[in-house]
Amino acid sequence: QISEIKGLQAADRxxxxxxxxxxxxxxxxxxETSESRTALQGQITALQGQVTALQAYVATLQGQQGLAGDPTLPELPEEAGGSA
Structure with a gap:
């Protein structure tokens, strides 16, 4: 019985x-999962900033194209100092 108890104790250990x-x-x-999540959240934040900047850039380009290509807008006056 003692040897059986010792065997059970060893198995328990x-x-x-x-x-x-x-x-x-x-x-x-x-x-590791928590660290990866934090790193990914930082990357997502950076990408969101880039998307916002690109959206602003696209809006600027679209605005410039709209001004240059809109036939209803009057032509811009020539700069002063030209042949008058």
Missing amino acids: RRQTVISELLRMDHRRSK
């Missing part, structure tokens, strides 16, 4: 070791 290792691995993965 091995299980506890495995559980501890699994908990360490889980903690490490959780930390």
